[in-house]
Structure formats: C-alpha cells, structure tokens
Amino acid sequence: MSSLPxxxxxxxxxxxxxxxxxxxxxxxxxxGERHRLSPAMQARIAAAIQRLGYRPNQMARGLKGGxxxxxxxxxxDIRNPFSVTVLHSVEQACRARGFSLLVCNTDNDPDQERxxxxxxxxxxxxGVVINAAGRPSAELKALAEQGTPIVLxxxxxxxxxxxxxxxxxxGAIDMAMDHLLERxxxxxxxxxxxxxxxxxxxxRLERFRQRLAQAxxxxxxxxxxxxxxxxxxxxxxxxxxxxxxxxxxxxxxxANGNVTLQVAHALNALGVSLGETGLLGIDELDWCALAGPxxxxxxxxTEAIGQAAVxxxxxxxxxxxxxxxxxxTEYAARLxxxxxxxx
Amino acid sequence: MSSLPxxxxxxxxxxxxxxxxxxxxxxxxxxGERHRLSPAMQARIAAAIQRLGYRPNQMARGLKGGxxxxxxxxxxDIRNPFSVTVLHSVEQACRARGFSLLVCNTDNDPDQERxxxxxxxxxxxxGVVINAAGRPSAELKALAEQGTPIVLxxxxxxxxxxxxxxxxxxGAIDMAMDHLLERxxxxxxxxxxxxxxxxxxxxRLERFRQRLAQAxxxxxxxxxxxxxxxxxxxxxxxxxxxxxxxxxxxxxxxANGNVTLQVAHALNALGVSLGETGLLGIDELDWCALAGPxxxxxxxxTEAIGQAAVxxxxxxxxxxxxxxxxxxTEYAARLxxxxxxxx
DNA sequence: GCCTAGGATGGGAACGGTTCCATAGATCTC
DNA sequence: GAGATCTATGGAACCGTTCCCATCCTAGGC
Numbered sequence: 029m030s031s032l033p034x035x036x037x038x039x040x041x042x043x044x045x046x047x048x049x050x051x052x053x054x055x056x057x058x059x060g061e062r063h064r065l066s067p068a069m070q071a072r073i074a075a076a077i078q079r080l081g082y083r084p085n086q087m088a089r090g091l092k093g094g095x096x097x098x099x100x101x102x103x104x105d106i107r108n109p110f111s112v113t114v115l116h117s118v119e120q121a122c123r124a125r126g127f128s129l130l131v132c133n134t135d136n137d138p139d140q141e142r143x144x145x146x147x148x149x150x151x152x153x154x155g156v157v158i159n160a161a162g163r164p165s166a167e168l169k170a171l172a173e174q175g176t177p178i179v180l181x182x183x184x185x186x187x188x189x190x191x192x193x194x195x196x197x198x199g200a201i202d203m204a205m206d207h208l209l210e211r212x213x214x215x216x217x218x219x220x221x222x223x224x225x226x227x228x229x230x231x232r233l234e235r236f237r238q239r240l241a242q243a244x245x246x247x248x249x250x251x252x253x254x255x256x257x258x259x260x261x262x263x264x265x266x267x268x269x270x271x272x273x274x275x276x277x278x279x280x281x282x283a284n285g286n287v288t289l290q291v292a293h294a295l296n297a298l299g300v301s302l303g304e305t306g307l308l309g310i311d312e313l314d315w316c317a318l319a320g321p322x323x324x325x326x327x328x329x330t331e332a333i334g335q336a337a338v339x340x341x342x343x344x345x346x347x348x349x350x351x352x353x354x355x356x357t358e359y360a361a362r363l364x365x366x367x368x369x370x371x
Numbered sequence: 372m373s374s375l376p377x378x379x380x381x382x383x384x385x386x387x388x389x390x391x392x393x394x395x396x397x398x399x400x401x402x403g404e405r406h407r408l409s410p411a412m413q414a415r416i417a418a419a420i421q422r423l424g425y426r427p428n429q430m431a432r433g434l435k436g437g438x439x440x441x442x443x444x445x446x447x448d449i450r451n452p453f454s455v456t457v458l459h460s461v462e463q464a465c466r467a468r469g470f471s472l473l474v475c476n477t478d479n480d481p482d483q484e485r486x487x488x489x490x491x492x493x494x495x496x497x498g499v500v501i502n503a504a505g506r507p508s509a510e511l512k513a514l515a516e517q518g519t520p521i522v523l524x525x526x527x528x529x530x531x532x533x534x535x536x537x538x539x540x541x542g543a544i545d546m547a548m549d550h551l552l553e554r555x556x557x558x559x560x561x562x563x564x565x566x567x568x569x570x571x572x573x574x575r576l577e578r579f580r581q582r583l584a585q586a587x588x589x590x591x592x593x594x595x596x597x598x599x600x601x602x603x604x605x606x607x608x609x610x611x612x613x614x615x616x617x618x619x620x621x622x623x624x625x626a627n628g629n630v631t632l633q634v635a636h637a638l639n640a641l642g643v644s645l646g647e648t649g650l651l652g653i654d655e656l657d658w659c660a661l662a663g664p665x666x667x668x669x670x671x672x673t674e675a676i677g678q679a680a681v682x683x684x685x686x687x688x689x690x691x692x693x694x695x696x697x698x699x700t701e702y703a704a705r706l707x708x709x710x711x712x713x714x
Numbered sequence: 715g716c717c718t719a720g721g722a723t724g725g726g727a728a729c730g731g732t733t734c735c736a737t738a739g740a741t742c743t744c
Numbered sequence: 745g746a747g748a749t750c751t752a753t754g755g756a757a758c759c760g761t762t763c764c765c766a767t768c769c770t771a772g773g774c
Contacts, residue, residue, distance in 0.1 A: 036517060037495070039760055050724040055762060066722065081513060086493045087439060088760035090430040091729050106459050109452075116449050119476055128490060131474045133462055147471060150429045152380070170424060174379055292661050315658035318635050382730055393754045398732060409752065431730035435759045 038080040047076035058084055090152060099127045099341065100148035102141060104160040106133040110285050110311050110330060111159055114181060117334025118157055125342060127154070134160050142167045149176070155341035157181060161225045164188050177344035179337045183227045189354045191340040195310075195328050196358040197231040203363055204281055204308050204326055205239045209246070211369045213306045214276030216240075216248040217269045219262075219291055220283035221255050232283055232310070247276060255290045263294045270300055277371060279306025285313050292319055307368040310361070321367025329359045381423040390419035401427055433495060442470045442684065443491035445484060447503040449476040453628050453654050453673060454502055457524060460677025461500055468685060470497070477503050485510045492519070498684035500524060504568045507531050520687035522680045526570045532697045534683040538653075538671050539701040540574040546706055547624055547651050547669055548582045552589070554712045556649045557619035559583075559591040560612045562605075562634055563626035564598050575626055575653070590619060598633045606637045613643055620714060622649025628656050635662055650711040653704070664710025672702045 040058075044051040049069060056064060057073045065073075076082070090096035099122050103111050119129045130153060132144035141160050145167040148156060155177040158168075164187035172178055178190035185192075208216060218236045223229035233250065240248045251265040270278060280295075282288040288309030295302065302320040309316070312327035336357050344352070383401075387394040392412060399407060400416045408416075419425070433439035442465050446454050462472045473494060475487035484503050488510040491499060498520040501511075507530035515521055521533035528535075551559060561579045566572035576593060583591045594608040613621060623638075625631040631652030638645065645663040652659070655670035679700050687695070 037492075037760095041760075051761085052724055052726095052763085053722090056723090059762075064722070069723085083489060083493045085434075085495060085760055087430045087433040087495055088729090089762075091428070091434055091731085091760080092762045094729080096430060106462075107452075107455060109450075112450060112455055116476060119449075119474075128473065128475075128494070130471065131462075132471075133459060146426060149380075150426045151471070152428060152430055289657060292658075296661055313658070314632060315635075315656070315662065318639055318662040319658065320661075380730095384730075394731080395733085395754060395756095396752090399753095402732075407752070412752085428730055431759090432732080433759095434730080434761085435732045437759080 037085065038082045040082070040084070043073065043076045043080055043082050046080060047072040049073060094152065096152045096154060097127050098130050098151055098153045099155045099157065099338070100130045100132065100151070100153035101157045102144060102148075102160045103131060103133050104136050106131075108286060109313055110328065113330035114159065114334045114337075117331045118338055121335045121338035125338070136161065138163060138165070141165065145171060149174075154345060155179070157337050157341065158190075159183075163225055177341050179340045181333065181337055183225075184356070185227070191337075191344075191354055192356045193333055193336045193340060194228060194358060195333075196360050197228050198235040199358075200310060200326050200361040201232050201235040201239065203361055204310070205236070205243075207324070207363055207365065207369060208279045208281070208306060208308060209243070211279075211306065212277055212371055213279035213369070214246055215274050215278045216246065217266075217278070217280045218248065218250045218283065219265070219280060219287050220250070220252050221287060222252050229283060236281070247274075255286050257290070258293070259290065262290055263297065266291065266294050266300075267298055270295075270298065270305055277304075277306070279308065279369065282307070282309035285309065285311030288313065288316075288323065288325070292323065296320075302368040303370050306371070312364060316364070317366060319368075321370065324366045324369040325364050326361040327364055328361055332359055380428065381425045383425070383427070386416065386419045386423055386425050389423060390415040392416060437495065439495045439497060440470050441473050441494055441496045442498045442500065442681070443473045443475065443494070443496035444500040445487055445491075445503045446474060446476050447479050449474075451629060452656055453671065456673035457502065457677045457680075460674045461681055464678045464681035468681070479504065481506060481508070484508065488514060492517075497688060498522070500680050500684070501533075502526075506568060520684050522683045524676065524680055526568075527699070528570070534680075534687075534697055535699045536676055536679045536683060537571060537701060538676075539703050540571050541578040542701075543653060543669050543704040544575050544578040544582065546704055547653070548579070548586075550667070550706055550708065550712060551622050551624065551649060551651060552586070554622075554649065555620055555714055556622035556712070557589055558617050558621045559589065560609075560621070560623045561591065561593045561626065562608070562623060562630050563593070563595050564630060565595050572626060579624070590617075598629050600633070601636070602633065605633055606640065609634065609637050609643075610641055613638075613641065613648055620647075620649070622651065622712065625650070625652035628652065628654030631656065631659075631666065631668070635666065639663075645711040646713050649714070655707060659707070660709060662711075664713065667709045667712040668707050669704040670707055671704055675702055 040051050040054050044054045049072065053065060053069060054073055057070060062070055086097060101115065101118055103115060105111055115131065122129045130148060130151060134141040134144060138161055142165045149171055156171065157179045159181035164185055168188055172188045172190065180190050180192045182194040220229055220233055223233050240246060253259065253261050280291060282291050288311065308324045310326045312325045316323040316325050383394050383397050387397045392415065396408060396412060397416055400413060405413055429440060444458065444461060446458060448454055465472045473491060473496060477484040477487060481504055485508045492514055499514065500522050502524035507528055511531055515531045515533065523533050523535045525537040563572055563576055566576050583589060596604050596608065623634060625634050631654065651667045653669045655668045659666040659668050
C-alpha cells in the first residue's frame with residue numbers, strides 16, 4: 029500500500045529489473061497481452077508495479093505505436109454554454125473509450141484556429157472534433173489528407189470530407205415557426221449572428237426565409253448582427269421592430285443562445301414586455317425560466333450530439349470505417365414552451 | 372506555397388535529407404539555436420520544412436527532454452460558469468507561454484479525480500491546476516513529491532504544499548454583509564452547498580457566522596444542502612425562511628453561482644418577490660440582470676485568477692522558484708448592485 | 715527417441731526527437 | 745608558421761515504449 033514515492037518517474041526497465049523479468053514481458057503485461065504470461069510472472073510484475081508506483085509514459089507509447097490516445101477538440105467559444113455542454117459529453121465519451129481530450133479554444137479567431145490545428149497535429153491526435161468556423165484552411169486539409177478523422181459539429185464544410193453532427197436546422201426553424209403561429213404571432217423578426225462561415229446559421233436563416241415565403245398570413249424580417257454586450261445596433265434593430273406600427277402580433281426568434289441572451293438584455297433595457305411581444309430562442313439555457321415570464325426555447329440534444337461526434341471518430345479509427353463516405357447525423361430539437369410565447 | 376501533402380507525417384530526418392544537412396542542424400534550427408547556423412543553412416532548412424509541410428512531433432520532443440509543454444487542469448464541474456471562465460483564462464495564459472492545456476472534468480467525483488490525476492501524470496504534464504475537491508489523494512501527493520508544480524484554485528489543502536489562488540473569501544462575505552446591512556436587511560439566510568472538502572466554502576460559512584456573532588442587530592441562519600435542480604429540500608428551507616414571522620427585513624445570501632441559480636428557481640416557484648426579500652449571490656452570471664429586478668452579485672476576478680494560477684506554475688517551473696514556500700494569492704470581489712437588494 | 719509445434723520469455727531495433735562530443739576548417743596569437 | 749581558439753557542422757547515444765524475431769523448453773505425434 030504505502031509505496032515509496034520514487035524521486036522521479038520509474039520506467040518500464042526499472043519495473044522489469046525489480047520483477048526480475050524482461051521489459052518485453054512488462055510491456056506485454058501492460059498492453060493487454062497478459063494471457064501470454066504465466067500467472068507467476070503476472071504476479072511478480074504486478075507487485076513490482078505497485079512497489080515502484082509505476083505509470084507508463086504516454087509520450088513514449090505514442091511515439092512507437094503512433095497511438096497517442098488523444099482526441100483534439102476545437103471550440104469556437106468556450107464561454108458559450110452550448111459548446112460547453114457538448115464539450116462535456118465529448119469528453120465523457122472519449123474517456124469512456126480510453127482517449128483523452130485536448131481542448132483548444134479559438135475565440136472565434138481564424139488565426140488561432142489554424143494555430144491550434146497545427147498544434148493538435150503536432151501532438152499526433154488521433155481524431156479531431158471541430159466546433160468552429162472551420163474554413164477549409166491549409167492546416168485542416170493537411171490533417172484530413174494525412175488521414176486524421178475529423179468531425180464537424182454544427183457546421184459543415186464543402187471542401188473537406190468529414191462527418192457532420194448537429195441539429196436538424198430546418199426542422200428546428202419549422203418547429204419554432206409552427207409554435208409562433210399557433211400562439212398567434214404573425215410578424216416575426218429573426219435575429220442571428222452573421223451567417224458567414226457558419227453553415228448552420230445559413231441553413232436556419234435560409235429556412236426562415238422559406239417559411240416566410242410560404243405563409244401568406246405571415247410577415248417578417250431578419251437582422252444579422254455581431255452580438256456583443258450592450259450593442260447599440262441590436263438595440264436599434266429591436267427598437268425599430270417593436271415600435272413600428274403593426275396590427276399583427278409580433279415575435280422575435282433568436283438564432284442561438286448568445287443571441288437570446290443579448291436580445292433579452294436589450295428588450296429588458298427597452299422595457300418591452302415578454303409574451304405580448306413573443307420571444308423564442310434556439311438553445312436552452314439554465315436561466316430561461318427565470319427571465320420575465322420565462323423564455324420559450326428549442327433545446328438541442330447536446331448530450332447526443334457529443335456522443336455521436338465521438339462515435340463517428342471511433343468508427344473511422346477502426347480499419348473498415350476508415351474511408352467510408354462522409355456521414356451526416358442530424359438531431360431534432362425539443363420545444364420548451366414558457367411565458368415568453370404566451371400572449 | 373502549394374505544399375505536396377505528405378501521405379503521412381514527415382520526420383526531422385526527412386527534412387534533413389531534403390535540405391542536405393544533418394538532423395542535428397534541423398533540430399537546432401527548430402530549437403531556437405538558429406544563431407549557431409549559417410544563413411545559407413537556415414535558408415535551406417526553412418525551404419525543406421516548407422516543402423515537406425513538416426511539423427515537429429511533440430511526443431518525441433517530450434520524450435528526450437522531459438518537456439511535454441503540457442499543463443493539466445482538473446475541473447470539478449465544467450458546466451459551472453465560474454470554472455469555465457477561469458479555464459478560459461488559464462488556457463490563454465498557457466498558450467501565451469507556449470504550453471497547451473489538457474483539461475479533465477471530474478464531475479465532482481473523487482474517483483474520477485484520482486484517475487485523471489494519474490492520467491495527467493502519464494502524459495508528463497509539467498504542471499497542474501486543480502479546481503476540484505482535491506482531497507490529498509495518493510496520486511496528488513505522488514505528483515507533488517515527484518516535483519510537478521501544483522496550483523490549487525479556490526480551495527486549499529493542508530497536506531500538500533501547493534500554491535493557492537482564489538478569492539478573498541472573508542472579504543467577500545464582509546462586502547456582502549455590509550451591503551445587505553446598508554440596504555436595511557436584518558435577517559439573513561446563508562445558503563451553501565455542503566462545505567466538506569471545499570475550503571473556500573468553509574471559509575465563507577465561517578465568516579458569515581462570525582459576522583452574525585459580531586452584529587447584535589442582525590439575526591440569521593444557514594442552510595447547507597446539495598444543490599440539484601428542483602430540490603425539495605431547498606424549496607422547503609426557503610419556504611420556511613420567508614414564511615416565518617419576522618419583523619426584520621429578510622435577505623438570502625448565496626454562497627456561489629450554482630446556489631444563486633437554484634435559489635432563484637426556487638424563489639420563483641414560491642412566488643417570492645425579489646427586493647422585498649433580498650437576494651445576493653457570490654459569482655456574477657450573465658443573466659443576473661435579467662431575473663426579476665436583477666440579482667445583486669459579487670463578481671470574482673476570474674480573469675486574474677486564471678492568470679495568477681499559470682503565473683504561479685511558471686515561476687515554479689523555472690529553477691530558482693522550484694521549491695519556494697507555498698504562496699497564497701487572494702483577490703477581492705467586486706459588488707454589482709441590482710434590484711434584488713433594493714427594498 | 716527424434717522431430718516438430720507451440721507456448722513462454724528475452725534481446726534488440728525501431729519511433730522522432732535532443733544533446734553531448736568530436737571534427738574540420740577558419741581565424742588569431744606570438 | 746605552428747599551436748591555440750573558435751565556429752559551423754555532423755555522428756551517435758539516449759529518452760521509454762512497442763514489436764518483431766530468436767531462443768529455450770515442454771509436450772505431442774509417429
């Protein structure tokens with residue numbers, strides 16, 4: 029039990045000497061080939077490992093076998109709750125399969141994104157999960173061409189063949205619009221962050237426009253702005269929408285959680301009463317029940333998304349799935365109705 | 372510009388051959404010893420690297436020199452916004468110094484905590500930032516004794532000498548109590564998660580009790596409960612507090628962000644009006660302005676805390692600071708007054 | 715009883731870097 | 745102009761593993 033703490037790390041060779049066996053045998057013991065070792069030897073090795081407090085050096089392991097047991101993840105904004113929840117489930121899924129996760133936050137900066145991609149490559153990660161702009165940079169292409177499996181979260185990319193996991197964006201917009209219509213709203217403002225470079229934003233925006241075109245009883249408009257705290261542009265856009273003469277009941281549809289937060293702040297500042305003016309946001313946040321009468325949201329199955337991403341990687345890691353055609357997995361959103369869509 | 376994408380990774384030897392030099396020279400070029408190389412050779416090497424799209428293998432690098440350029444971070448709950456903000460700044464600080472961050476989420480599970488610690492050790496991380504229960508497990512001690520610098524975030528540990536970075540907990544409680552008194556509240560309920568194993572929770576609780584004892588005009592009580600969504604225990608505790616006969620104005624003080632969230636939910640369900648019953652929470656959350664009249668909070672300087680943690684590690688990484696005595700860095704909180712403490 | 719199969723074990727070459735030490739040539743010193 | 749010093753470069757050992765291949769031993773087949 030009480031192991032003498034080795035001054036530094038002990039090596040496989042020291043274990044071998046201590047147990048009076050060869051390092052090959054110790055390696056076999058550790059590498060899941062115990063069945064090839066006699067019980068007596070197994071016991072001796074186990075004792076030596078215990079005694080020395082030995083821990084295999086993953087660096088050295090990765091060097092020889094090429095298996096770093098590392099998965100890389102690129103996150104556009106780690107302070108975004110959606111990203112964090114997905115990150116959480118990705119990490120759990122990795123760990124369950126014996127991989128560790130190297131997380132890189134890009135802060136939405138393409139430069140950092142490229143740097144981090146290069147960095148992940150230098151650690152020889154065995155797969156990469158990307159939740160970021162993911163423009164087809166040279167680094168990304170190099171990674172893909174060199175055989176590292178890649179999964180794109182929430183955004184797709186035409187130029188690189190990678191699996192894509194995310195929300196059924198069109199379905200989510202449909203669900204949102206159906207709900208708003210059912211609740212009697214007839215004039216909808218769709219607020220989004222700039223859709224460039226994020227395919228899911230494009231998809232949602234596009235679908236919103238389609239719905240508008242299909243429903244003659246409905247009017248609407250869109251506002252695409254960079255979201256920052258206390259943005260004047262946003263406040264003005266919202267002020268314009270709510271103060272304009274409109275016989276039809278108004279509602280605001282937010283393209284993601286960050287938009288919902290900023291819109292809620294702005295509406296609060298403008299003194300707009302939620303419900304009378306409808307508000308519906310994509311992404312569930314843990315405070316949505318607390319703001320005013322509660323904000324209606326469309327929850328993404330973040331858990332499932334994260335798991336599916338890792339599942340995808342694992343399949344490509346195994347020889348047969350290596351170069352299957354790119355797959356796309358889409359999940360349906362779940363509506364959580366609250367007071368903000370109750371007139 | 373258009374590099375032929377090497378089928379797999381190219382090695383330093385291939386670069387050397389391509390440039391017609393020895394791998395020693397290439398290694399020198401990469402390792403910041405360019406001044407020892409003739410300009411001609413530098414140019415040839417640079418060209419070869421470019422041509423082959425070479426990236427040094429960090430695994431191999433770490434093997435010989437023992438410098439993995441990796442920092443490990445243990446996070447108790449990655450879905451906690453405070454943890455995420457700190458994580459964010461730790462990551463930035465690491466990256467600024469050429470280190471990468473290996474993040475492990477323990478989900479508040481001591482078993483996972485030990486596992487992850489062992490894992491970090493196996494990747495030969497050069498330092499560890501711990502924001503978790505951090506009971507002095509064998510793994511933690513082994514890590515410390517073997518010379519890996521350790522920084523504890525937000526919690527201290529008697530048994531292991533590590534630097535500690537966090538909030539000035541007593542000062543924060545003082546600030547909170549002063550504010551509540553000033554606003555006329557005279558009967559305070561302090562709600563916390565169970566303080567066992569988290570020294571900062573203990574410290575805050577202790578200080579609250581001291582303040583209570585020191586101020587005769589004040590009455591108060593404490594409630595320590597595990598916080599889960601829609602906890603009955605919490606609801607009952609709050610119900611008891613707000614419905615009990617009390618001539619003195621009541622306020623609730625929440626020990627951290629998670630408590631604030633759950634308490635806000637429970638008060639919402641009970642129909643309690645904020646302000647009349649005061650509410651003040653430690654940890655700023657980005658929705659606090661939106662709930663009811665806005666929730667007054669004590670913001671932690673998360674940015675500074677993360678930076679200080681990495682700073683600490685870096686100092687110990689350099690030879691002189693190696694075994695300086697453990698240091699403790701405390702930061703003051705910042706009060707953000709909102710409607711929930713306005714009667 | 716000899717040859718072979720097969721299981722248990724060990725030796726040593728990789729893996730992709732870093733780093734110590736040696737060497738060749740150029741410059742300097744007296 | 746010979747010996748010393750310095751600079752630019754290369755050779756080779758080493759870091760801690762894995763894995764191929766060789767060796768030894770025992771047991772089985774005829």
